[in-house]
Amino acid sequence: MIARSYVRLGNHLAAIATERRAGEPRTIASSIERATGHAVSHREISSYLEGEGLPSPRFMRAFAEAFSLTREERRRLAWMYTFSRLPD
Numbered sequence: 001m002i003a004r005s006y007v008r009l010g011n012h013l014a015a016i017a018t019e020r021r022a023g024e025p026r027t028i029a030s031s032i033e034r035a036t037g038h039a040v041s042h043r044e045i046s047s048y049l050e051g052e053g054l055p056s057p058r059f060m061r062a063f064a065e066a067f068s069l070t071r072e073e074r075r076r077l078a079w080m081y082t083f084s085r086l087p088d
Helices: 007-019 025-036 042-049 058-067 070-085
Strands: none
Touching: 007 025, 007 042, 007 070, 025 042, 025 058, 058 070
16 A cells, blocks of 8 residues: 655645635634535544545535635646646
């Protein structure tokens, strides 16, 4: 099994949320739940932001919807999710 670091993904998620003035895990969780109905705990989000785990695809869709990501932002986030780095 290949060990993978999720720190870059966590940093990318944090940067997106901070740009939208929702940098704190509790704020991110409430934004996602309010916009999509997807319940996620702030502790879960903290672990994603710190790179301790890989969010589920469902979470990623809810995050993208809650923060109204553009098509390009979604593409970059999907790339980061898959390859742990941004495209060249």
